[in-house]
Amino acid sequence: MLDVKELSVSYGSCTVVDRLSFHVSEGQWLMIVGPNGAGKSTVLNAVTQGVAYTGTVSLHGKDVKKLSSVQRALQIGVLAQNHFVGYEFTVEEVVRLGRYAHSSKVLAGRKDEDERAVDDALALTGMDALRSQSVLRLSGGELQRTFLAQVFAQNPKLLLLDEPTNHLDLVYQKQVFELIAQWVKQPGRSVVSVVHDLSLAKAFGSDALLMNRGRLIAEGTIDEVLRPEHLDPVYDMDVCAWMREMLSQWDAMDNV
Amino acid sequence: MSKHPEHFQLIEYVIFGLVTLAVMCLCVCVGSVSIPLPETVRVIWNALIGHEQTSGLSNSIILSVRLPRVFCVALSGSALSLAGAAMQGLLKNPLADGSTLGVSSGASLGAVLAIAFGVTIPGLPFSGTMIMAILFAFLSLLVILGLAYKLDYSLSTNTIILIGVIYSMFMSSLMSIVITFASDKIQSITFWTMGSLQNSSYKNALILLVAFLLCGGVLFLHARELNAFAVGEDNARHVGVDVRRTKLTVLIMVSILIGVCVSIGGTISFVGLVTPHMVRMVVGPNHRRLLPASAFGGAVFLLLADLAARILLNPRELPIGVVTSLVGAVVFVFIFYQTRKG
Amino acid sequence: MFKEKKMILVSLGLSVCLTAGLTGLTTSADGGNADGVSITDMKGREITLEQPAERIVALTASDCEILYAIGAGDKLVGRGTFCDYPEEVLEVPEVNSGEDMNIEEVIALDPDVLLMSDMAQTEEQVQMLEDAGIRVVVSEAKDIEGVYTAIEMIGALMGQDEKAAEVVDSMKDTFAELSEKSKGDGTQTVYFEVSPLESGLWTAGANTFMDEIATMLGVKNCFSDVDGWGEISEEQVLERNPDFIVTITMYYGEGPTPTEEILSRVGWENVTAVKNQKILNLQNDELSRPAPRLADGAKLLYDFIYEETDETTEAASEVTPAEESAEAGD
Numbered sequence A: 001m002l003d004v005k006e007l008s009v010s011y012g013s014c015t016v017v018d019r020l021s022f023h024v025s026e027g028q029w030l031m032i033v034g035p036n037g038a039g040k041s042t043v044l045n046a047v048t049q050g051v052a053y054t055g056t057v058s059l060h061g062k063d064v065k066k067l068s069s070v071q072r073a074l075q076i077g078v079l080a081q082n083h084f085v086g087y088e089f090t091v092e093e094v095v096r097l098g099r100y101a102h103s104s105k106v107l108a109g110r111k112d113e114d115e116r117a118v119d120d121a122l123a124l125t126g127m128d129a130l131r132s133q134s135v136l137r138l139s140g141g142e143l144q145r146t147f148l149a150q151v152f153a154q155n156p157k158l159l160l161l162d163e164p165t166n167h168l169d170l171v172y173q174k175q176v177f178e179l180i181a182q183w184v185k186q187p188g189r190s191v192v193s194v195v196h197d198l199s200l201a202k203a204f205g206s207d208a209l210l211m212n213r214g215r216l217i218a219e220g221t222i223d224e225v226l227r228p229e230h231l232d233p234v235y236d237m238d239v240c241a242w243m244r245e246m247l248s249q250w251d252a253m254d255n256v
Numbered sequence B: 001m002s003k004h005p006e007h008f009q010l011i012e013y014v015i016f017g018l019v020t021l022a023v024m025c026l027c028v029c030v031g032s033v034s035i036p037l038p039e040t041v042r043v044i045w046n047a048l049i050g051h052e053q054t055s056g057l058s059n060s061i062i063l064s065v066r067l068p069r070v071f072c073v074a075l076s077g078s079a080l081s082l083a084g085a086a087m088q089g090l091l092k093n094p095l096a097d098g099s100t101l102g103v104s105s106g107a108s109l110g111a112v113l114a115i116a117f118g119v120t121i122p123g124l125p126f127s128g129t130m131i132m133a134i135l136f137a138f139l140s141l142l143v144i145l146g147l148a149y150k151l152d153y154s155l156s157t158n159t160i161i162l163i164g165v166i167y168s169m170f171m172s173s174l175m176s177i178v179i180t181f182a183s184d185k186i187q188s189i190t191f192w193t194m195g196s197l198q199n200s201s202y203k204n205a206l207i208l209l210v211a212f213l214l215c216g217g218v219l220f221l222h223a224r225e226l227n228a229f230a231v232g233e234d235n236a237r238h239v240g241v242d243v244r245r246t247k248l249t250v251l252i253m254v255s256i257l258i259g260v261c262v263s264i265g266g267t268i269s270f271v272g273l274v275t276p277h278m279v280r281m282v283v284g285p286n287h288r289r290l291l292p293a294s295a296f297g298g299a300v301f302l303l304l305a306d307l308a309a310r311i312l313l314n315p316r317e318l319p320i321g322v323v324t325s326l327v328g329a330v331v332f333v334f335i336f337y338q339t340r341k342g
Numbered sequence C: 001m002f003k004e005k006k007m008i009l010v011s012l013g014l015s016v017c018l019t020a021g022l023t024g025l026t027t028s029a030d031g032g033n034a035d036g037v038s039i040t041d042m043k044g045r046e047i048t049l050e051q052p053a054e055r056i057v058a059l060t061a062s063d064c065e066i067l068y069a070i071g072a073g074d075k076l077v078g079r080g081t082f083c084d085y086p087e088e089v090l091e092v093p094e095v096n097s098g099e100d101m102n103i104e105e106v107i108a109l110d111p112d113v114l115l116m117s118d119m120a121q122t123e124e125q126v127q128m129l130e131d132a133g134i135r136v137v138v139s140e141a142k143d144i145e146g147v148y149t150a151i152e153m154i155g156a157l158m159g160q161d162e163k164a165a166e167v168v169d170s171m172k173d174t175f176a177e178l179s180e181k182s183k184g185d186g187t188q189t190v191y192f193e194v195s196p197l198e199s200g201l202w203t204a205g206a207n208t209f210m211d212e213i214a215t216m217l218g219v220k221n222c223f224s225d226v227d228g229w230g231e232i233s234e235e236q237v238l239e240r241n242p243d244f245i246v247t248i249t250m251y252y253g254e255g256p257t258p259t260e261e262i263l264s265r266v267g268w269e270n271v272t273a274v275k276n277q278k279i280l281n282l283q284n285d286e287l288s289r290p291a292p293r294l295a296d297g298a299k300l301l302y303d304f305i306y307e308e309t310d311e312t313t314e315a316a317s318e319v320t321p322a323e324e325s326a327e328a329g330d
Helices: A040-047 A070-073 A093-097 A112-122 A141-152 A170-184 A198-205 A227-237 A239-255 B011-028 B037-048 B057-090 B104-115 B127-151 B158-182 B185-194 B201-220 B225-229 B235-240 B244-265 B273-284 B289-310 B320-341 C002-011 C059-070 C087-091 C103-108 C123-131 C144-158 C161-181 C209-216 C234-240 C258-263 C295-307 C311-330
Strands: A003-013 A013-023 A028-035 A054-059 A076-079 A158-162 A190-194 A208-214 A215-221 C037-040 C045-048 C056-058 C076-079 C113-116 C133-139 C189-195 C202-204 C229-231 C245-249 C279-281
Touching: A003 A040, A003 A215, A013 A040, A013 A054, A013 A208, A013 A215, A028 A040, A028 A170, A028 A198, A040 A158, A040 A190, A070 A215, A076 A141, A076 B235, A093 A112, A093 A141, A093 B225, A112 A141, A141 A170, A141 B235, A158 A170, A170 A190, A170 A198, A170 C076, A208 A227, A215 A227, B011 B037, B011 B057, B011 B289, B037 B057, B057 B201, B057 B225, B057 B244, B057 B273, B057 B289, B057 C234, B104 B127, B104 B158, B104 B185, B104 B244, B104 C113, B127 B158, B127 B244, B158 B185, B201 B225, B201 B244, B225 B235, B225 B289, B235 B244, B273 B289, B273 B320, B289 B320, C037 C144, C045 C103, C045 C133, C056 C059, C059 C076, C059 C087, C059 C144, C087 C258, C103 C123, C113 C144, C123 C133, C144 C209, C161 C209, C161 C295, C189 C209, C189 C234, C202 C209, C209 C295, C245 C258, C245 C295, C258 C279, C279 C295
Parallel strands: A028 A190, A028 A208, A076 A158, A158 A190, C056 C076, C056 C113, C113 C133, C189 C245, C245 C279
Antiparallel strands: A003 A013, A003 A054, A208 A215, C037 C045, C189 C202, C202 C229
């Protein structure tokens, strides 16, 4: 569904993404991995037209540049890493913004369909009980689930995640990823996410894209890409050995 | 946290409307000269039914002095509050306001330039200053926001305030230069900068009403976009808001509102800051509710400030800006403290 | 905002009326020896000069007028920004006063004496001027008696005591004559308008020259309950319903004249002064500067108030345009 061809992004003389091409099909969960500064988040920004780029980004064969912002939002949803809401909006109000593209007509009244989508999204993310709570009083995990509910209510075909659980504790990490894993199972949907945690990538992703310094290093299924011969040069260390060592900390505990 | 309905309910319109009306009545009935209530009612009733009146003092005072002034004050308050509420939503910053950002100073400079160089539009005597004020309000917004984005993309409170202060100072020094060069117009300019709502007329009220209805209407139609901006500009883009178009539209509307108000009543600081803040505490941050409530709240706030200006030192009058700044400065510190704490 | 208000007041040459509290002064040249001069200025400071001042800088418009009136205009080597009467004064080099004063500029003019109003300059500035050998003399009249004192003091300073005495006597004679002739018993009221509706109404209340002269002419200032200059409510003017209106708004030849503007105000049509067209526009600060021309102002006001009633319709038109030409040019 998503086709990226020869995508390049530069900030001044500094090229952040260099002639990157990749493809995402329905049902895929593509994990974009790579060290800091690889240009991962910039790729997502280019797809949502948040940054100027050269090359083409097309969705179902249509150039995303030529879509109106509403048309784009009907296709592509984004869950960002951090959210700093300015005012005491309620959870429900934030989630309802997800329906903007569906009822963008200025005076559109509240449609049942919108209401249902909001209710479903709240229920799905377990935020129903907190729907009237001010978002300023939520924990980090609750806030992220609120925005997840928003993007669920938006009901896009393609969901872009930018390190959605970076600052969340383990429980929420698991919750959010499991919710997204459920979501992508519906026909016609795909996910592209940027993650740091290679174990998370491996556990949830179907495919992967390894980047370094703006360039594509490897692509393919998750198991093809997350291999020592690709990872070790990029991270400049024995990645698998390190992962095993980390895990062994827990093995030792089992033996006690 | 209490739950607010999505829309401003009819009953709320009625309540806010009645309160505003009551305050307007109060402001018509109370003034520097005391006129008995029945007399006031009689004068207004006669005027309403088009009855030819015996000319008299209370007639002149109520129909020629107080009523137009009350209309102008109420509409200025509404317009400035709407502008403030819209900017606070757009910039996701509760301290944004025409006066804190320096937009009002920019508008003043435009008007002073119009006076100094005799910019007029044939057939419309006041329009020169007004058009220049609007134009300069808009240019100021572009410059201020451009500068702010360059310096600090997240538009943090500190950046906004710093830029506002610096911009205001810059504008007033430019104004001093203009005054130096146009010394033959020094009196008109000085009188203009002292701008007062004492000179309110029904014509001014009508201009304000048109601007208020037009811009207020457009802003109200952008309530959902403003909500999205208030949650976050990136989030607004993600849910499908046309970020550039919305920004441009809101900024133009805000410029018109501030430009018209400045050209009619001079710089009245802090109205756009105080009212939306207070109103938000009552109706919540949703702009579908906040905008209409701010319009009412702004009218009430400025009417009461004007009433205080008119009667506190009777028979003297205080400039209305002094009263609003007194209240505004306190609220400003309060909001600043809260945003820092939160 | 207050600063701007203040600025316009100064610009109209009237800061004097606002500043409070002045000491009386006791002297003129009589304590001095043959050509030495010893005076006490209007702030109570003792000042002694070896001889009358030959070069003088005057910062306030009224002091310039006094200098010319006592025939010492040729000694003026520098003037404040707002000094504009008589016309010759405009040829004298202009110096900034207040915080914008350029001390070097003043010193370069090499004056013996600098005349200023109280609090026009900071202590430090005064000290610097004194250190440079310039004697700073404060002239600050807040009532007509104070104007006499100022004239006599400046006369002594310039060695023109006799001429100063003449000027004072002439003023006293004029006032005495006008006061004598005035038939008013204080029942008729006058409203002095210092700034027009456009910028908020300001009036001159008690303790202003306008108030003092109105009282002298037997009419009551309808805002005598306001002290000094102040912004007042339009409603109050309508209620107090003055018999006469005196406005000192300047006219620049565009739009309605100040008189026409007042006549056209909505809601004012029932004010007695408007009904009878008893509006006087004084363009040249005759009633606002503590200078010898106060006598002229008093005369103009007398003529305006005590014209024969059947001529009233011409009153307004007669006074406005005649006054404007003299200094609209600057």
